[in-house]
Amino acid sequence: MSGQSIPRPAAATIVVDEVGLETGVYGAYRLRTVYQPIFRVASDFLMPEGLEASVLPLLNFRPIERHEFLASVDLDAQADVLSLCNLMHIGNRRHARHDNLSLHVPFGHSLLCEEVALEHLALTFARLAEAGFPPRSLVCSVPNFETCDLNVLERILAVLGAAGAGLAVEGFGVNTQAIEAIKRFQPRIVSVDGSWFRRVSDVSAALRLMRQVIESLKNGGAEVLVKGLESPAHLLAALTVGADLVQGELLARPEEAGSIVDVRPLDIGRIFRDPETVVVSLT
Known part of the structure; x- marks a missing residue:
């Protein structure tokens, strides 16, 4: 199959x-899956639930930032x-060897909000069928x-819902419009921005408020994913506010497709036995 090309999309x-x-x-550019x-x-x-996919752009065999690549397109x-x-x-998902996990893929403005969105969504569903994933x-x-x-x-969300695919709203914490969007469109998952969460993870008042907001989101039917966890203190804060799902380099690093992604249950107690753990009290 070396050199074979899949002729879509045209650009x-x-x-x-x-x-x-x-x-x-x-x-x-050469574009790799991570x-x-x-x-x-x-x-x-912590039980493995899904894989978040992102693109690793290479220029002259050297990795560059995603935003830098997109600015050149x-x-x-x-x-x-x-x-x-x-x-x-x-x-590339079959190379991750974890077919039972959900696959999170980014759908930016042009893939969800413009007239071409239905065409690209049809390509996505055709690709899922071709790869043997529901x-x-x-x-x-x-x-x-x-x-x-x-x-x-x-219309796009109606197609997604009818097919059984999920919707995740990104950037909670930094996107001031997120609450209204969540109320209107009722996503399956609300993702908390990692950089924002790390900044407030040791602020008790912020975590108390966040716990209340997360409880409201969960009562509305959404699950809450906290991203960007880099230390046991960040994980403790995520557990304290009631996160359903967690992600970050503390738990597992991103790996290129073709590498063996080590996805095993993690013992929370072992993570917290790190002597550098900082306990955040909400009392």
């Missing part, structure tokens, strides 16, 4: 190597390139809704 292509690993090609595990809080353990090609990345993430295994992560065409967005 870029996917090249498949001899072992079936997929790489995106856009001009001089997965980071997401864990569910279950009593004394022509505006009229961005939807195609982002869609191609998601198709690549789905195709639509219910997919979670579409969306950074914001406030600039969307609401009529288009509602």
Whole structure:
């Protein structure tokens, strides 16, 4: 299969190597899939729940920042390139060797809020079927809704819901419009921004308020994912405010597709036996 190309979308292509690993090609860039595990809080353990996919752009074989790569993509090609990345993430999922886990893929504005969204969503579902994964295994992560065409967005969400795919609202904590969007569109998951959460993780008053907000979100049917955990103190804060799902380099580092992603249950007690743990009290 070396050199074989999957001819979609038109602005870029996917090249498949001899072992079936997929790489995106856009001009001089090579695009790789990276997965980071997401864990569910279950009593004394963190149980593997999903894999979050992201793109690792390479230029002259050197990694560059995602925002730097996207800034170099022509505006009229961005939807195609982002869609191609998601198709690549789905195709590479079998190399992660954890077919039972959900797959979280990023759906930016152009893939969810504009008229071309239905076309790209159809490509996504076709790719899932081609790879042998059901639509219910997919979670579409969306950074914001406030600039969307609401009529288009509602049609997209209706298609997602009918197929059984999930919706995750990203950026909770830094996106001031998130609460209204959550009330209106009732996502499956609300993701708390990691950099914001780390800043407030040792502020008792902020955590007390956040615990109340999270309880309200959960009463409305959403699960709460806290991202960006880098220390036992961050994990303790996430557990204290009632997170359902957690993610971060403390628990598992992102790995390129083709690497063996080590996704095993984690003993919470072992994490907290780190002598540097800082206890955050909400009393």
